[in-house]
Amino acid sequence: MRQWWSGTPAANVLIPVVDFHRLPGTEPARDTVLEHGDLITAVELPAPASGQRSASRKVRDRASYAFALVSVAAILDLELPDQEDDGGTASRGGTASRGGTASRGGTASRGGPPLIIKDIRLALGGVAHKPWRAARAEEALRGAPATEENFRHAVDAELASAQALRDNAFKIPMAGNTVVALLRDLTSAFIAGHWHRAPAPGRRRQGPRYRTLRVRATGGQPAVPAPHSGHDRVRQDPGHWLRGGTGVRGRDDRVDPFQRTQISRHG
Amino acid sequence: MTVLTHFNAPKSADTADAELAILQDANVGFRGQFIGAVLARTPEIAREAAALVHVEYEPEEHDARFRPDHPGLYAPEQVNAGFPTDTSSGDADAALADAAVVVDQTYSTPPEHNNPMEPHTTVAQWVGRTLTLYDSTQGAHTVRQTGAPVLGLDPADVHVISPHVGGGFGSKGMPHAHVVLAAPAAKCSNGRPVKFALTRQQMFSLAGYRTPTIARVRLAADDGGKLSAVVVDVVEQTSKIREFAEQTAVPSRMMCAAPNRRTTHRLAPLDIPVPSWMRAPGECPHMFGPEVAMDELAQACGVDPIELRIRNEPGIDPESGNRFGSRHLINYLRAGAGRFGWEQRNPRPRARTDKDWLIGMGVAASTYPFRRQPANAASVAFGNDGIYTVQIGAADIGTGTWTVQTQIAADALQVPVERIHLEIGDTALPQASVAGGSTGTASWGAAILAVAGAFRAQFGSNPVRGARAQAQGSANPDQEKFALHSFGAQFAQVRINADTGEIRVSRMLGVFSAGRIINPRTARSRFIGGMTMGIGMALHENSVMDPRFGIIVNHDFAEYHIPTNADIEDADAIWLEDHDEHAGPLGARGIGEIGIVGAAAAIANAAYNATGLRIRDLPLTADKFLF
Numbered sequence: 097m098r099q100w101w102s103g104t105p106a107a108n109v110l111i112p113v114v115d116f117h118r119l120p121g122t123e124p125a126r127d128t129v130l131e132h133g134d135l136i137t138a139v140e141l142p143a144p145a146s147g148q149r150s151a152s153r154k155v156r157d158r159a160s161y162a163f164a165l166v167s168v169a170a171i172l173d174l175e176l177p178d179q180e181d182d183g184g185t186a187s188r189g190g191t192a193s194r195g196g197t198a199s200r201g202g203t204a205s206r207g208g209p210p211l212i213i214k215d216i217r218l219a220l221g222g223v224a225h226k227p228w229r230a231a232r233a234e235e236a237l238r239g240a241p242a243t244e245e246n247f248r249h250a251v252d253a254e255l256a257s258a259q260a261l262r263d264n265a266f267k268i269p270m271a272g273n274t275v276v277a278l279l280r281d282l283t284s285a286f287i288a289g290h291w292h293r294a295p296a297p298g299r300r301r302q303g304p305r306y307r308t309l310r311v312r313a314t315g316g317q318p319a320v321p322a323p324h325s326g327h328d329r330v331r332q333d334p335g336h337w338l339r340g341g342t343g344v345r346g347r348d349d350r351v352d353p354f355q356r357t358q359i360s361r362h363g
Numbered sequence: 364m365t366v367l368t369h370f371n372a373p374k375s376a377d378t379a380d381a382e383l384a385i386l387q388d389a390n391v392g393f394r395g396q397f398i399g400a401v402l403a404r405t406p407e408i409a410r411e412a413a414a415l416v417h418v419e420y421e422p423e424e425h426d427a428r429f430r431p432d433h434p435g436l437y438a439p440e441q442v443n444a445g446f447p448t449d450t451s452s453g454d455a456d457a458a459l460a461d462a463a464v465v466v467d468q469t470y471s472t473p474p475e476h477n478n479p480m481e482p483h484t485t486v487a488q489w490v491g492r493t494l495t496l497y498d499s500t501q502g503a504h505t506v507r508q509t510g511a512p513v514l515g516l517d518p519a520d521v522h523v524i525s526p527h528v529g530g531g532f533g534s535k536g537m538p539h540a541h542v543v544l545a546a547p548a549a550k551c552s553n554g555r556p557v558k559f560a561l562t563r564q565q566m567f568s569l570a571g572y573r574t575p576t577i578a579r580v581r582l583a584a585d586d587g588g589k590l591s592a593v594v595v596d597v598v599e600q601t602s603k604i605r606e607f608a609e610q611t612a613v614p615s616r617m618m619c620a621a622p623n624r625r626t627t628h629r630l631a632p633l634d635i636p637v638p639s640w641m642r643a644p645g646e647c648p649h650m651f652g653p654e655v656a657m658d659e660l661a662q663a664c665g666v667d668p669i670e671l672r673i674r675n676e677p678g679i680d681p682e683s684g685n686r687f688g689s690r691h692l693i694n695y696l697r698a699g700a701g702r703f704g705w706e707q708r709n710p711r712p713r714a715r716t717d718k719d720w721l722i723g724m725g726v727a728a729s730t731y732p733f734r735r736q737p738a739n740a741a742s743v744a745f746g747n748d749g750i751y752t753v754q755i756g757a758a759d760i761g762t763g764t765w766t767v768q769t770q771i772a773a774d775a776l777q778v779p780v781e782r783i784h785l786e787i788g789d790t791a792l793p794q795a796s797v798a799g800g801s802t803g804t805a806s807w808g809a810a811i812l813a814v815a816g817a818f819r820a821q822f823g824s825n826p827v828r829g830a831r832a833q834a835q836g837s838a839n840p841d842q843e844k845f846a847l848h849s850f851g852a853q854f855a856q857v858r859i860n861a862d863t864g865e866i867r868v869s870r871m872l873g874v875f876s877a878g879r880i881i882n883p884r885t886a887r888s889r890f891i892g893g894m895t896m897g898i899g900m901a902l903h904e905n906s907v908m909d910p911r912f913g914i915i916v917n918h919d920f921a922e923y924h925i926p927t928n929a930d931i932e933d934a935d936a937i938w939l940e941d942h943d944e945h946a947g948p949l950g951a952r953g954i955g956e957i958g959i960v961g962a963a964a965a966i967a968n969a970a971y972n973a974t975g976l977r978i979r980d981l982p983l984t985a986d987k988f989l990f
Contacts, residue, residue: 153863155863155985156985157865157924158902158926158929159927159929160928162924163921163922266989270986270989273862273863273989276862277863
């Protein structure tokens with residue numbers, strides 16, 4: 097067989113995904129930092145930390161086969177407020193019965209003070225030349241109560257400097273609404289996952305894209321076995337970290353759960 | 364390899380139709396027009412070569428921006444299908460001034476492109492002076508009649524073959540420029556056939572499209588919603604090089620029983636591609652504005668939209684004074700309401716939710732005129748194998764003609780369908796009218812009925828082998844005595860995401876009358892197909908013109924949205940038993956177009972019921988429901 101390509105990797109480069117895509121600058125044709133001859137050999141997707149909820153939402157003009165008008169991906173990690181912590185552990189398990197949420201229409205809401213946002217990762221698509229990490233909103237929300245009002249203030253702060261073009265001003269309110277809705281749903285899912293022991297049959301198929309997995313109170317085995325390494329799963333299902341992976345306990349290793357891209361540079 | 368341009372192309376014998384008069388001079392009428400062609404062994408080579416051609420243009424002022432206050436607006440002599448441009452009955456202005464309730468709103472529909480799956484394709488081959496065209500067309504004889512004079516040929520020397528066609532929606536109803544490009548190109552190929560297929564992107568410039576429409580609709584009514592006046596003033600665009608005047612206001616001349624009526628059409632001439640027929644020209648864009656206006660009137664009067672239409676149902680055609688051949692609109696509205704669960708609709712907008720979604724229901728009336736085309740002939744021959752060969756130059760553009768005309772022939776000859784061998788789609792066959800205007804089944808079928816009768820009269824029920832008869836269709840004597848229209852009722856339920864504004868059509872029901880239904884399976888498919896295209900019109904379709912360059916910027920299927928399977932959740936169509944004696948011996952009218960008519964209005968009315976937002980500009984995209 098004729099060899100159609102030859103060469104050896106000149107370098108292995110690891111690029112955090114936030115640095116992978118680039119703003120147009122003076123080279124608008126270049127979407128990424130990839131250079132000629134670069135080859136992506138792996139995409140690392142570390143599993144989310146224990147208890148985190150993640151989801152993505154693509155808003156589009158038709159039900160399938162359409163570019164996103166706006167897309168949002170988020171990872172949310174909630175905890176009980178300090179004064180109500182049941183014993184000072186990091187437990188957010190099913191036996192706890194306190195903590196509240198902001199939710200519309202009474203879905204999965206409960207009494208008591210709102211849960212606190214321990215950590216959040218938020219990114220937007222369809223609003224910039226590259227996937228937009230909403231760092232300002234994350235900053236505003238980290239440590240804040242998980243209320244719809246706070247979600248709204250945070251995303252408003254993120255979008256305050258957004259400049260619409262003539263025909264896409266709608267994207268600013270659409271992005272704001274979608275972020276708030278997604279965080280609201282994640283918060284509801286967090287509560288539903290902790291307080292509703294038995295999800296309704298078929299829910300995983302019909303419901304939103306997150307899984308309402310239940311996590312045991314303390315100790316024991318994870319509700320869902322953690323993949324030994326992200327890679328095998330990732331190749332089969334690039335979106336798995338957005339849909340599942342909440343069951344891993346004792347692995348709060350603070351690894352950035354957003355992708356990192358490994359690139360080999362060929363000379 | 365050959366390069367054809369206006370420098371070396373043969374002169375057209377007839378340049379009256381500027382859309383077809385290509386390569387005749389150095390003028391460019393619109394962006395995307397043919398200025399030359401490369402003939403090569405493969406399409407790849409031809410395209411690569413065409414990309415290498417260096418063209419120098421001398422820029423001139425152009426105007427590709429459609430607007431209702433365009434300074435060049437003019438009244439065409441008549442509008443499509445021969446209707447008068449303007450009509451006026453009674454004193455609409457006085458009725459508007461005196462009315463208890465007035466709806467005065469402006470509605471718009473964008474340019475839309477037909478986009479059949481199969482691109483327009485022609486294979487041309489010369490043998491001596493005879494030209495054979497294998498064409499993707501809605502009418503083989505139409506291509507011959509239109510093309511032969513342009514090419515300077517005797518129609519008898521043009522043979523058009525098109526037995527199977529992958530969709531048309533009107534864009535293949537008349538030949539476009541690609542046909543008259545392929546024919547001279549084939550003169551340069553030493554007798555070999557030459558094939559030319561439009562690319563999908565070229566189909567946005569060269570195959571016709573639906574003009575954008577802006578309709579100011581004024582309804583005057585009493586407190587109970589009884590109309591005293593209907594005024595519809597339409598502005599639409601045409602190409603400067605060739606006029607096409609869509610008959611957008613015409614249905615308002617007969618839909619409602621208002622004593623005072625006025626309709627007008629004005630055209631903005633622009634340096635743009637030539638608009639043409641697209642499924643239900645006139646009726647389809649028309650029924651958006653006035654049927655949404657009726658919903659607005661119902662809301663203003665506090666009357667149920669179905670009841671409002673009942674109160675304004677005319678006994679006779681208000682325009683001609685003729686009786687309707689078969690109207691029954693009220694029956695369809697009531698039957699549909701029962702089947703759809705209309706009583707579950709809350710007349711108060713924004714009253715029904717399901718989780719994050721706002722739910723609403725809407726209704727609109729539908730209509731399409733009926734006309735039987737007399738210029739049809741058919742033949743029957745009885746063969747040695749006991750098979751009846753039935754010939755007519757009809758077209759099947761995915762509509763079921765092969766099936767339905769076979770059924771009609773079998774029925775008329777009183778033999779099983781297995782003993783019918785149908786031949787269509789060829790100018791060698793007896794002359795047939797175009798598959799357009801929902802006229803095909805009834806017009807071709809009437810010719811087949813006529814020839815079957817003539818055959819049996821001449822040869823009896825045991826014909827000799829080789830027996831053959833030919834007969835002509837006939838004009839419909841009731842055409843001018845009755846108002847012949849099909850009617851229907853469209854029901855839609857939509858859900859709109861309260862956060863994102865995304866809109867989805869959860870359910871849709873159409874109830875139609877089209878005279879006798881020949882084949883329920885193909886008929887249902889036609890109705891639902893029309894409704895599906897109506898959902899596309901309501902939610903998706905929008906050809907975006909960049910007036911700086913005169914180009915449709917979203918000229919591909921990634922960006923020109925039509926519904927995907929996932930967008931059509933629950934669409935159903937039913938019809939009530941009907942046999943229209945005034946339509947002709949078959950009792951059938953047409954079903955190809957009525958399914959799209961009124962669909963967008965029903966969906967827009969449902970969207971209002973869901974959200975309280977009255978969107979008067981199609982399509983109904985998510986950005987319009989953000990609040």
